[in-house]
Amino acid sequence: MDYVREKAPPVREDRLQTCNAYGGNCCDLAGKSKQGCLIGARRTFAQAQGCQLNLSLAILNTIRDSVIIVHGPIGCGGSSASSAGINKNFLKLRDAGARDVPWINTNLGNNEVIGGGEANLRAAILHAEKEFRPSAIIIVNSCVPAIIGDDIDGVVAELQKEVNARLVPVHCEGFKTRISASAYDSVYHGILRNLVYPPEHEARVMPDELEDLKEKYRLSRTVNLLNVASMSRADEVELTRLLKALDLNLNIMPCYAHPDDFQGATEAALSVCICATHDDYFVEHLKERYGVPFIISGIPIGIRYTNQWIMEIARFFKLEDAARRLIAAETGELEQALIPYREVLRGKRVLIGAGEIRVLAMAELLRYLGLEVLGLRVHHYDKFADAMLSEMPDEKLMYNVATGQPFEQANLLARLQPDLFVGHTGANGLAAKQGPPIMPAFQQSGIYMGYNGVFEIARKLARKLRNPAFNRNLAANTRLPYVQEWYDQDPFSYIDTGDMPVGPVEAEQRNAG
Numbered sequence: 346m347d348y349v350r351e352k353a354p355p356v357r358e359d360r361l362q363t364c365n366a367y368g369g370n371c372c373d374l375a376g377k378s379k380q381g382c383l384i385g386a387r388r389t390f391a392q393a394q395g396c397q398l399n400l401s402l403a404i405l406n407t408i409r410d411s412v413i414i415v416h417g418p419i420g421c422g423g424s425s426a427s428s429a430g431i432n433k434n435f436l437k438l439r440d441a442g443a444r445d446v447p448w449i450n451t452n453l454g455n456n457e458v459i460g461g462g463e464a465n466l467r468a469a470i471l472h473a474e475k476e477f478r479p480s481a482i483i484i485v486n487s488c489v490p491a492i493i494g495d496d497i498d499g500v501v502a503e504l505q506k507e508v509n510a511r512l513v514p515v516h517c518e519g520f521k522t523r524i525s526a527s528a529y530d531s532v533y534h535g536i537l538r539n540l541v542y543p544p545e546h547e548a549r550v551m552p553d554e555l556e557d558l559k560e561k562y563r564l565s566r567t568v569n570l571l572n573v574a575s576m577s578r579a580d581e582v583e584l585t586r587l588l589k590a591l592d593l594n595l596n597i598m599p600c601y602a603h604p605d606d607f608q609g610a611t612e613a614a615l616s617v618c619i620c621a622t623h624d625d626y627f628v629e630h631l632k633e634r635y636g637v638p639f640i641i642s643g644i645p646i647g648i649r650y651t652n653q654w655i656m657e658i659a660r661f662f663k664l665e666d667a668a669r670r671l672i673a674a675e676t677g678e679l680e681q682a683l684i685p686y687r688e689v690l691r692g693k694r695v696l697i698g699a700g701e702i703r704v705l706a707m708a709e710l711l712r713y714l715g716l717e718v719l720g721l722r723v724h725h726y727d728k729f730a731d732a733m734l735s736e737m738p739d740e741k742l743m744y745n746v747a748t749g750q751p752f753e754q755a756n757l758l759a760r761l762q763p764d765l766f767v768g769h770t771g772a773n774g775l776a777a778k779q780g781p782p783i784m785p786a787f788q789q790s791g792i793y794m795g796y797n798g799v800f801e802i803a804r805k806l807a808r809k810l811r812n813p814a815f816n817r818n819l820a821a822n823t824r825l826p827y828v829q830e831w832y833d834q835d836p837f838s839y840i841d842t843g844d845m846p847v848g849p850v851e852a853e854q855r856n857a858g
Contacts, residue, residue, distance in 0.1 A: 349630055352498050353516035354534040357524040358384065363727040365394075365523050365748045368837025371721075372740035378731055386746075390839040393749035395525030395724070398487050399424045401517040403574040404532050406446050407432050407600045410480040412473040412510075413448040416466050416497065417487025422450040431789065438578040439601050447477055453489050462495050467504060474508040481540065481604040483513045491518040511604060513539040524725050525748060526622055526700075533627040536599065540607040541631075566662060567594045569616040569637070571624045574600055575700075575770075575787040576794065583795035584619070584645060587655060590671050591664050599627075611635040615661055617654075619794070620644050620702045621729035642732060644702045645794045647710030648676055675796045682800050683714070689807040691715035696761055698722035698754065698768040699786035705733040707767060707786060712738075714803055719761045724748045724769075745837070751775050755827055756836035765810060780820035782809040 348354050357363040364383035367374060377383050398421060405413055406428050415422035425448045432446060449472065451457075451465040466484065473482050486497050501512045517531040568588065572581060585595060596613055598606055610616070616631055616639040618624040628639035640661065645654040652672050659668030694717045697704050701723040708718045720743030723730075743761075747753050754772060758779045766776040766783045773783045784805055785791075791805075792798045 347630070347633060348534065348626075349537050349634070352514075354527075354530040354626065356522035357527045357530065357725070357727065358522060360530070361727040363524045363526075363725050364746055365725045366840050367726060367744065367746035368753070368835075368840050369744060370741045371734055371737050371744050374726065374744050374746075375731065375734050375740075378726065378728065378734075383726065387841050388750070388839050389841050391750065392752050394523060395748055396519035397517045397522060397525045397528035397531060398485060398519050400525050400528035401485060401515055401532050403428070404529070404599055405483050405485065405515065406448065407435070407574065408446065408481065408483070409436065409601065409603045411446060411604060412477050412479045412482050413446065414451065414466070414469045414473060414482060414484045415448060415487060416451045416462065416469075416484055416495070417453055417489050419450050419452050421487040421489075422448055435578060435789070436601060439581075447473075449473055458489060458493055461493060462490050463500050466490075466495065466497065466500050470500070470504050470508065470512065474510055479510050481513055482508070482510045483515060483535070486514065486516045486518055488518045488520045491516070491520075511539055523748065526725060529623045530626040532599070533624075533630075536607055537627065537630050540604050541610060565594070565612075565614050566592065567596065567613045567615075568658070569610050569613040569631075570595045570597045571616065571618050571627065572597055572600045573620055573623045575703075575789070576619065577789045577791055579792035580794040580798065583792060583797050587645075587651075587671070587675075587795055588658065591655075591659055591662070591667055593658075593662070611637065613637055615640065615658070617658055620700065622700055622702055622727075625729065641729070644706045646703065646706040646798060647713060648679065648796070648799055649709050649713070650706045651795055651799075652676070679796050679799060683803055686803040686807045687715050689810055690803065692717060693764040693810060694719050694761075695765040695767060696720050696722070696757065696763040696781075697786070698766075698772055700724055700769070701726055701730040702733065703786060705730060705737070708737070710799060710802065711767070711806075714806070716765070716806075718742065719763050720745065720757060722747060722754060722757070722768075752827060752831065753836050753839075755779065755825055756832055756834070759832045760836065764813075765806065775825070777816050777819055778823040778825060780817050782813040782816050784809055 362384040364386055366386040366388050402425055406425055449469050451462060451469050453462045453465060457465060470482055484497060497514050501514050505512050513535045515531050515535040517528050581597060588595060596609055610631060616628045616637055618628060618641045621641045625641055628641060631637040632639055640657050643650045643653050645651040655668050655672060659665050695711055696719050697707050699707060704721050704723050708721060712718055722745045725748060726746045745753060758776060763781050766781045767786050768776055768783060769786050773785060777783050787793055792801045
């Protein structure tokens with residue numbers, strides 16, 4: 346996997362054969378995934394989906410001492426306004442100073458659409474350099490300049506000689522993909538090409554050097570801990586606490602990192618992912634070009650997956666005994682702390698919606714706390730969830746792959762009638778209007794990861810389930826924009842699998858029929 350030579354990365358439909366439309370059960374999904382039979386699924390009706398530009402900005406707007414230039418119409422940068430105050434506060438929590446991450450919009454209008462917007466981009470880059478003197482100027486390419494053919498990389502190459510800041514083009518045009526998580530690849534592609542190591546210093550580790558390099562770095566005990574925009578500072582503190590207990594040193598990135606921090610990623614002993622959905626593009630390239638091995642499985646949410654995450658890291662550094670002692674102490678204390686909450690949670694029925702890795706870990710955690718999981722909704726599905734999905738105890742559990750599509754969620758909630766909905770930010774408001782208490786699947790002001798995360802989730806759930814009156818009153822006085830005929834239909838009736846490739850098992854069954 347070496348895409349860094351290209352100006353832009355491939356979308357996930359091509360690179361990972363990622364699926365964004367499925368309705369059925371876990372067993373059927375796992376079988377189709379192994380046979381390569383998911384990529385062709387589509388909807389005959391679609392209501393909404395995410396934009397990879399906005400998801401890219403969720404990471405880029407946190408990078409310190411940088412200026413973001415959104416190259417496009419004024420509306421494309423509007424989402425940055427909502428995150429400005431949040432990011433400023435989170436920088437304070439990390440002792441990174443209170444300076445904002447400024448953003449500039451090139452404000453393309455009718456004239457630029459006809460004549461090109463490269464002049465606007467040049468002016469914006471020179472203004473950012475003169476006004477802010479940042480370490481990096483990150484140019485985010487939206488749909489309009491991509492459609493009209495603006496040469497972003499040509500402008501960057503021309504102006505890099507005139508400015509001191511590193512110029513980082515990020516190609517994340519929303520129309521290119523239905524898988525908004527392609528945004529993570531776009532962000533890391535820009536970082537790898539321009540911040541991890543400048544392109545004029547081409548580097549690659551040869552096979553005969555790899556083992557010596559691994560041993561050298563292993564002795565440093567330095568870990569690249571790759572955070573995500575959907576985690577909180579409290580999550581970082583918890584994971585740092587656990588890895589420091591094993592006497593490991595941490596580089597935490599990409600969120601809230603300084604541009605200079607990324608070059609240090611090439612000299613770590615190990616890269617550790619919190620979520621494969623975010624980080625596989627980055628860690629694969631770090632291994633191929635610089636010999637940095639990585640751990641990409643699971644997510645440290647819930648006791649089971651936190652234990653696995655710690656043990657896998659410890660195994661790399663040959664610290665298994667220390668890890669076992671740490672796990673025993675943490676789980677023993679946690680079991681006692683959870684006793685008051687188990688009675689409140691036992692038997693409650695829950696529908697969960699989030700990213701593909703987080704939703705499976707959350708299902709395991711909620712089952713551990715005594716809840717009954719009715720179904721799972723994820724934004725997309727690819728190979729990184731296969732291992733966790735195969736560990737699900739209920740193979741017939743309902744599974745819905747849907748980037749957005751609130752009409753399917755509304756149908757499922759009406760059909761399943763859960764006692765609780767755990768959902769992604771943005772989906773919870775509509776769910777609340779149907780009556781169940783809700784809890785965000787992540788919260789940047791809360792804690793979800795590690796052992797402290799298990800306790801906090803149990804405490805929050807118990808509090809919400811003890812008093813669900815607000816959501817019941819909301820449902821009684823609110824009407825969603827769907828007719829009764831839709832609630833009577835199969836929730837997945839608009840998912841078309843007719844053009845899906847046929848795997849060998851399915852082909853044999855059809856021929857036999």
